[in-house]
Amino acid sequence: MSKRPATLIVLDRNKRESLQTQLAVSLKELVQARVLAPGAAVPSSRDLAGDLRISRNTVIQAYDRLIGEGYLEPSARRGLFVSESLTEKILSRTGLSNASTTVSRFVFQQNSEKLGMPVPFRPCQPDVRLFPLALWNRMRTRALRSYGTHLLHYQSELTLGFPSLRRTLATYLRESRGVQCDWHQVAITTGSQQALYLLAHLLLRPESRVAMEDPGYLGARFAWQRTGARLIPVSIDAEGMRLPPDKRFSAELVYTTPSRQFPTGACLSLSRRLSLVEFAARTNAWIIEDDYDSEFRYSRPPLPSLQSLDSSGRVIYIGSMSKVLFPSLRIGYVVLPASLVQEFTALRSVLDDHGPLIDQATLAQFIDAGAFYSHIRRSRRAYGERLQTFIESASKLLLPLSFPYIDGGMNLTGFLDSTEDDRECSDRLKSIGIEIPALSQYSLRPTRPGLVFGFTAFEQRTTQESMKRVALAFQGRRKGHRGEPAH
Amino acid sequence: MSKRPATLIVLDRNKRESLQTQLAVSLKELVQARVLAPGAAVPSSRDLAGDLRISRNTVIQAYDRLIGEGYLEPSARRGLFVSESLTEKILSRTGLSNASTTVSRFVFQQNSEKLGMPVPFRPCQPDVRLFPLALWNRMRTRALRSYGTHLLHYQSELTLGFPSLRRTLATYLRESRGVQCDWHQVAITTGSQQALYLLAHLLLRPESRVAMEDPGYLGARFAWQRTGARLIPVSIDAEGMRLPPDKRFSAELVYTTPSRQFPTGACLSLSRRLSLVEFAARTNAWIIEDDYDSEFRYSRPPLPSLQSLDSSGRVIYIGSMSKVLFPSLRIGYVVLPASLVQEFTALRSVLDDHGPLIDQATLAQFIDAGAFYSHIRRSRRAYGERLQTFIESASKLLLPLSFPYIDGGMNLTGFLDSTEDDRECSDRLKSIGIEIPALSQYSLRPTRPGLVFGFTAFEQRTTQESMKRVALAFQGRRKGHRGEPAH
Numbered sequence: 001m002s003k004r005p006a007t008l009i010v011l012d013r014n015k016r017e018s019l020q021t022q023l024a025v026s027l028k029e030l031v032q033a034r035v036l037a038p039g040a041a042v043p044s045s046r047d048l049a050g051d052l053r054i055s056r057n058t059v060i061q062a063y064d065r066l067i068g069e070g071y072l073e074p075s076a077r078r079g080l081f082v083s084e085s086l087t088e089k090i091l092s093r094t095g096l097s098n099a100s101t102t103v104s105r106f107v108f109q110q111n112s113e114k115l116g117m118p119v120p121f122r123p124c125q126p127d128v129r130l131f132p133l134a135l136w137n138r139m140r141t142r143a144l145r146s147y148g149t150h151l152l153h154y155q156s157e158l159t160l161g162f163p164s165l166r167r168t169l170a171t172y173l174r175e176s177r178g179v180q181c182d183w184h185q186v187a188i189t190t191g192s193q194q195a196l197y198l199l200a201h202l203l204l205r206p207e208s209r210v211a212m213e214d215p216g217y218l219g220a221r222f223a224w225q226r227t228g229a230r231l232i233p234v235s236i237d238a239e240g241m242r243l244p245p246d247k248r249f250s251a252e253l254v255y256t257t258p259s260r261q262f263p264t265g266a267c268l269s270l271s272r273r274l275s276l277v278e279f280a281a282r283t284n285a286w287i288i289e290d291d292y293d294s295e296f297r298y299s300r301p302p303l304p305s306l307q308s309l310d311s312s313g314r315v316i317y318i319g320s321m322s323k324v325l326f327p328s329l330r331i332g333y334v335v336l337p338a339s340l341v342q343e344f345t346a347l348r349s350v351l352d353d354h355g356p357l358i359d360q361a362t363l364a365q366f367i368d369a370g371a372f373y374s375h376i377r378r379s380r381r382a383y384g385e386r387l388q389t390f391i392e393s394a395s396k397l398l399l400p401l402s403f404p405y406i407d408g409g410m411n412l413t414g415f416l417d418s419t420e421d422d423r424e425c426s427d428r429l430k431s432i433g434i435e436i437p438a439l440s441q442y443s444l445r446p447t448r449p450g451l452v453f454g455f456t457a458f459e460q461r462t463t464q465e466s467m468k469r470v471a472l473a474f475q476g477r478r479k480g481h482r483g484e485p486a487h
Numbered sequence: 488m489s490k491r492p493a494t495l496i497v498l499d500r501n502k503r504e505s506l507q508t509q510l511a512v513s514l515k516e517l518v519q520a521r522v523l524a525p526g527a528a529v530p531s532s533r534d535l536a537g538d539l540r541i542s543r544n545t546v547i548q549a550y551d552r553l554i555g556e557g558y559l560e561p562s563a564r565r566g567l568f569v570s571e572s573l574t575e576k577i578l579s580r581t582g583l584s585n586a587s588t589t590v591s592r593f594v595f596q597q598n599s600e601k602l603g604m605p606v607p608f609r610p611c612q613p614d615v616r617l618f619p620l621a622l623w624n625r626m627r628t629r630a631l632r633s634y635g636t637h638l639l640h641y642q643s644e645l646t647l648g649f650p651s652l653r654r655t656l657a658t659y660l661r662e663s664r665g666v667q668c669d670w671h672q673v674a675i676t677t678g679s680q681q682a683l684y685l686l687a688h689l690l691l692r693p694e695s696r697v698a699m700e701d702p703g704y705l706g707a708r709f710a711w712q713r714t715g716a717r718l719i720p721v722s723i724d725a726e727g728m729r730l731p732p733d734k735r736f737s738a739e740l741v742y743t744t745p746s747r748q749f750p751t752g753a754c755l756s757l758s759r760r761l762s763l764v765e766f767a768a769r770t771n772a773w774i775i776e777d778d779y780d781s782e783f784r785y786s787r788p789p790l791p792s793l794q795s796l797d798s799s800g801r802v803i804y805i806g807s808m809s810k811v812l813f814p815s816l817r818i819g820y821v822v823l824p825a826s827l828v829q830e831f832t833a834l835r836s837v838l839d840d841h842g843p844l845i846d847q848a849t850l851a852q853f854i855d856a857g858a859f860y861s862h863i864r865r866s867r868r869a870y871g872e873r874l875q876t877f878i879e880s881a882s883k884l885l886l887p888l889s890f891p892y893i894d895g896g897m898n899l900t901g902f903l904d905s906t907e908d909d910r911e912c913s914d915r916l917k918s919i920g921i922e923i924p925a926l927s928q929y930s931l932r933p934t935r936p937g938l939v940f941g942f943t944a945f946e947q948r949t950t951q952e953s954m955k956r957v958a959l960a961f962q963g964r965r966k967g968h969r970g971e972p973a974h
Binding site for chain 2: 017020021024025061064065068069070071073083115116117118124125128129131133137141144147149150151152153155156171175189190191193194197219222223226295297300301302322327328329330347349350351352353354355356357358359369370373374376377380
């Protein structure tokens with residue numbers, strides 16, 4: 001061939017793509033631009049490699065790829081040539097100017113993943129730097145060694161998750177939270193969000209009545225709303241959610257976060273727990289107990305889970321590994337009443353069948369080896385210290401906030417004076433790079449204003465410095481208010 | 488203390504659980520059985536370690552775990568003692584006989600994971616032994632090194648997947664299948680099943696009309712049925728799906744597998760493709776193009792994707808890594824028309840937010856490094872040989888089956904004589920350990936009987952031997968039929 005395509009190909013070793021990929025893309029562009037027309041022979045791999053000063057193997061691999069994609073065809077007589085059966089459609093479609101002899105290039109963003117760390121004081125964020133990733137990776141290797149390539153296969157009947165993980169979790173939940181269950185009732189989900197979605201679609205119909213804590217968890221609210229259910233906001237006080245005392249009160253479903261109400265932090269008292277369980281048994285309502293961060297307690301031992309108090313099988317227990325391990329793992333779980341297992345499985349199998357298995361097998365190893373407990377212990381210690389730092393900084397700086405519930409969890413809600421506008425506060429903080437959602441953002445009805453601080457992901461110094469900026473923002477505003485002439 | 492709990496504790500180094508876990512469980516059982524009553528002191532870690540002949544560290548870790556779970560409490564004066572605030576509920580709930588002094592044990596199944604390899608001739612199964620797992624693991628390490636702990640965090644705005652993977656896939660699909668898209672249109676899903684579920688819920692209402700290939704893919708059918716949509720079966724012939732020629736024919740959604748119709752294997756002809764795209768443009772119908780195994784072609788180059796032929800933005804393209812890489816990875820993808828991106832994101836975020844990120848970052852590395860293409864090439868070569876073996880074995884053994892579509896994919900449908908009952912055939916084969924689904928199982932209406940063989944997961948010898956067993960089953964039956972006296 002007369003034209004030497006090598007003169008039109010520019011490869012760049014600093015690019016994110018391999019030389020092989022760059023070469024394959026360039027060759028396709030040359031085909032699309034008709035520099036290499038259908039039926040034309042392409043240079044031998046030896047020639048092209050020489051022209052481009054790259055290894056011959058790279059050229060062979062790029063050619064192989066183009067053969068596979070139908071751009072090139074091998075011929076015993078002529079070597080490799082551009083496929084004549086390439087349709088006009090493929091040739092004209094790829095958005096390149098047709099007759100151009102200079103080859104346009106896809107522009108890739110370099111270093112384009114702007115993955116962020118949580119900004120102070122974003123709620124519900126674990127400090128993933130505490131996570132023993134190297135140990136996790138060893139457990140992954142161990143799981144792959146134990147199960148071999150079997151772990152890569154499609155496995156029927158794993159819709160509810162990897163059996164050894166379900167068993168291990170059942171034991172953990174029985175022991176640590178008193179949850180009454182057999183492992184067949186434990187289902188692994190893609191985060192707790194998927195459990196909420198699935199339960200919403202199993203248990204609710206349009207116009208179903210869902211009682212939920214107000215303020216409450218938005219992920220849950222959105223799941224109920226998708227079904228067309230009606231939301232019944234339930235107030236929170238120091239003893240947690242307070243169902244209306246009216247005996248005629250009814251709901252198909254009650255959603256609650258009893259260990260530490262999200263976002264206020266109130267703990268559901270034992271007497272309220274017992275009456276909630278009694279309500280469910282009496283009215284045949286479902287209760288969803290979202291125990292999202294019960295692992296993090298810094299002083300007194302936890303109250304028993306609602307599920308452990310229930311003898312009528314109406315409490316559904318949900319938990320998550322997002323906070324105990326790391327969020328991007330996307331593993332949550334739900335303990336289902338036996339009566340729901342079959343329907344739940346059927347819906348899950350249509351929804352996405354099941355989640356990735358290697359992670360599930362790894363997690364089972366991680367728990368069985370005791371690493372799970374050590375990590376909880378280590379995180380709890382670190383977070384307990386951070387909680388102290390947080391409270392000390394806030395009280396030293398005389399923030400105009402009161403923090404009534406400071407005994408656990410990952411977040412602290414600071415209540416503002418009732419005349420304040422918490423969204424305005426939150427927006428102002430956001431403008432100086434501080435992320436503290438307004439309590440009213442989580443509310444269905446007007447609520448006492450407040451700000452929801454997370455404290456677990458931030459080291460002592462970050463907390464202290466960020467707290468000073470929060471204090472300055474509050475002071476600046478008060479000065480501004482005072483200095484503002486009334487006209 | 489007088490009683491030495493060590494005499495009641497039996498640890499077993501051969502068990503799946505670590506000694507620490509076994510010890511923690513045993514101690515809890517002793518508490519629950521009141522051998523260690525609330526307020527009682529527990530032995531020092533040194534004493535207990537000595538009695539049990541285990542390391543003191545193991546005891547300390549088990550104690551730490553029980554402190555964390557509220558069973559034990561440290562006291563400056565008395566060392567460690569059983570928590571007095573443990574409620575009766577926790578004590579009585581765990582299913583143990585209360586006053587027993589011998590400790591009952593949880594019975595764990597040993598080696599209980601019966602992970603199976605696919606049985607011949609299960610359809611749609613890649614041979615995961617071909618997968619370069621070591622290389623994949625290196626790419627995972629590389630991804631973790633590039634992004635560090637950022638990859639473990641919750642990341643907002645990743646509902647549609649990890650950006651570098653979405654970009655890489657957009658390039659791959661543009662180049663290999665002519666798919667017209669910007670990377671913002673590419674969404675990563677938990678297998679292609681989740682894409683089907685999400686699209687069903689976005690695009691269909693009860694009584695919506697869905698035209699789908701008959702016989703067709705069950706995972707898709709189940710997704711449509713969940714919405715209450717009405718299914719309109721569309722026949723298949725040698726040119727693939729044949730929409731009714733009646734100009735008044737309408738459907739909100741058409742589902743098709745044009746590259747290789749599942750399960751028959753027919754390829755949608757170019758003229759049918761063009762008229763399908765024209766139908767969608769004219770009637771404003773959506774088309775879902777499920778390109779589930781287009782990577783596996785053994786002779787002629789692929790026809791352009793439907794999506795590449797469409798200029799009205801009505802074709803939604805779906806693909807999967809389950810067959811190209813490995814099924815338990817659970818990564819699929821969908822290329823959305825720009826008009827659907829926002830709604831799709833909103834539904835996905837309520838459903839489960841997003842899938843695990845480490846796998847997605849690993850896959851992006853795997854593709855960028857060229858390993859993806861090498862693996863496709865290697866698999867294609869192996870599967871091409873297996874296809875030959877399959878066809879040779881079937882024809883040598885004179886199976887009473889005709890295989891009209893043998894140019895690609897992972898499955899071959901063998902049509903039976905129209906008087907045969909394919910379910911009865913399939914059941915009989917199942918009884919001798921051969922798994923070949925009946926074609927009628929995939930059908931909405933009575934269909935020509937057939938059997939759907941997968942050939943990709945089985946080595947030459949397995950195929951040859953299994954085929955002999957299939958042939959024997961057919962012969963046995965015919966002999967049986969002949970020998971049966973007519974009475």
